[in-house]
Amino acid sequence: MSGSSPRGRPSPDSRSERILPHAAAISAEALHSIAEQVGTPAYVYDARAIDAGIGRWIDAVGDPACISYAAKANTNLAVLARLERFGVGIEVATPGELARARKAGFPLRRIVFGGVPKPADAVRDGMRLGVGMIVLQSAHEVDAALAYGSESTNGPVNVGLRVRPGIRAGAHPSLETGRTDAKFGFAPDQIPEIWQRLSADPNLVPRTLAFHLGSGLDSVEPYEQALDLLLSLTRVLDGHGAPVRELDVGGGLGVDYASWADPEPRDLVRNLTERLAGIGAELRFEPGRSVVARAGLLLTRVLYLRHRRDYPAVVCDAGQTDFARHALYGAQHAIVPVDGELSGDPTVEVLGPTCESGDVLGTRRRLHGTQPGDLLQLCDAGAYGFVMASNYNSRPRPPEVLVDGSSWQVVRPRESLEDLWRGEEIP
Numbered sequence: 267m268s269g270s271s272p273r274g275r276p277s278p279d280s281r282s283e284r285i286l287p288h289a290a291a292i293s294a295e296a297l298h299s300i301a302e303q304v305g306t307p308a309y310v311y312d313a314r315a316i317d318a319g320i321g322r323w324i325d326a327v328g329d330p331a332c333i334s335y336a337a338k339a340n341t342n343l344a345v346l347a348r349l350e351r352f353g354v355g356i357e358v359a360t361p362g363e364l365a366r367a368r369k370a371g372f373p374l375r376r377i378v379f380g381g382v383p384k385p386a387d388a389v390r391d392g393m394r395l396g397v398g399m400i401v402l403q404s405a406h407e408v409d410a411a412l413a414y415g416s417e418s419t420n421g422p423v424n425v426g427l428r429v430r431p432g433i434r435a436g437a438h439p440s441l442e443t444g445r446t447d448a449k450f451g452f453a454p455d456q457i458p459e460i461w462q463r464l465s466a467d468p469n470l471v472p473r474t475l476a477f478h479l480g481s482g483l484d485s486v487e488p489y490e491q492a493l494d495l496l497l498s499l500t501r502v503l504d505g506h507g508a509p510v511r512e513l514d515v516g517g518g519l520g521v522d523y524a525s526w527a528d529p530e531p532r533d534l535v536r537n538l539t540e541r542l543a544g545i546g547a548e549l550r551f552e553p554g555r556s557v558v559a560r561a562g563l564l565l566t567r568v569l570y571l572r573h574r575r576d577y578p579a580v581v582c583d584a585g586q587t588d589f590a591r592h593a594l595y596g597a598q599h600a601i602v603p604v605d606g607e608l609s610g611d612p613t614v615e616v617l618g619p620t621c622e623s624g625d626v627l628g629t630r631r632r633l634h635g636t637q638p639g640d641l642l643q644l645c646d647a648g649a650y651g652f653v654m655a656s657n658y659n660s661r662p663r664p665p666e667v668l669v670d671g672s673s674w675q676v677v678r679p680r681e682s683l684e685d686l687w688r689g690e691e692i693p
């Protein structure tokens with residue numbers, strides 16, 4: 267058998283020994299004590315890797331205020347508060363993420379309310395609150411903003427418009443958001459008319475054109491294409507209402523889960539900055555995954571082994587309810603024993619304990635010799651891990667633990683059985 271995964275990429279197990287500075291480096295000793303005291307499954311984050319993850323972006327961009335960490339990747343308050351200390355901003359998609367950002371200490375002026383097409387009342391409430399900027403991406407949001415503007419006495423609010431550039435960015439189809447058929451943003455030819463209407467309202471300050479192409483991108487090229495489109499729109503808008511002050515290129519820079527060959531923020535920033543020559547607008551970046559993915563792992567214990575002909579499998583106490591990325595996107599994260607080495611051919615499947623055959627954490631792994639009771643770590647699970655966990659099968663969601671050097675702390679406890687039915691009533 268070969269060491270390659272089905273798409274011809276290296277398998278996650280073939281990562282070289284060079285570990286990235288922004289990847290979790292948590293000792294086996296610490297993982298054992300977490301497993302014993304907190305139990306498994308458990309998300310474990312390395313605070314210093316979080317620092318390094320955002321540090322890499324700050325080094326690339328320069329001004330932390332031009333970075334809006336995409337909260338959706340990991341909204342744990344301890345993680346958000348850690349990032350806040352760097353002076354970066356935050357991009358939130360929902361009133362829930364907005365509330366979390368505030369709870370973690372982000373000042374309103376550093377909050378971009380963007381994300382998805384939002385209900386009209388969310389737009390109104392965000393503007394009333396005074397977020398730093400709100401990104402509108404559908405007609406009903408524009409109507410809500412204009413209605414707010416016509417009656418507000420709170421002073422002007424910064425507004426952005428999300429453009430749907432019609433670009434296939436090469437991500438997993440579920441994660442592409444800039445295609446012509448995507449539900450996000452306005453077609454470019456709709457922008458001038460909306461921009462002018464917004465500009466006419468003294469309580470609204472349209473200043474930003476935004477896009478978000480998708481998530482998990484491994485090349486700078488689609489960003490360049492989309493930025494060129496924003497630049498031509500910027501020229502069209504020049505003299506038609508408020509000047510465009512900012513170009514928000516969204517998030518999306520990927521993590522190579524199969525190797526350590528992550529695309530570098532500095533390459534993206536350098537390429538895009540070069541294209542701005544002569545334009546009086548700044549760039550904004552909304553990275554999520556590339557900040558926190560490497561900084562987390564999911565710790566799980568092997569429950570039992572299944573020996574089917576040609577398909578040996580280990581069944582773990584973590585499954586798709588804790589970590590959905592394989593079930594949803596076929597994502598292959600490295601899964602390695604906490605003790606000992608990978609061994610044998612890449613033929614072992616790593617399964618979860620729930621009632622579906624699709625409850626898979628990874629396939630084709632070199633995990634022969636693994637025994638019930640062994641601890642495994644599913645790597646690079648700091649982004650889109652816990653935030654996508656569910657209570658399916660009435661499984662309490664796992665705890666989250668933050669390791670800082672030689673100490674660790676539970677920053678969200680495991681849900682209890684009572685948590686499962688909180689608020690429910692039997693009439």
Ligand code: LLP
Pocket residue numbers: 336338339357380381382441478480481482516517518519552553554555556591649650654
């Ligand atoms: N900005 C906007 C407007 C977004 O919609 C997103 C992600 C980001 C920024 C951050 O993108 P990132 O840098 O993290 O790629 N659940 C999926 C990811 C969905 C991302 C949705 N939007 C996954 O597990 O891969």
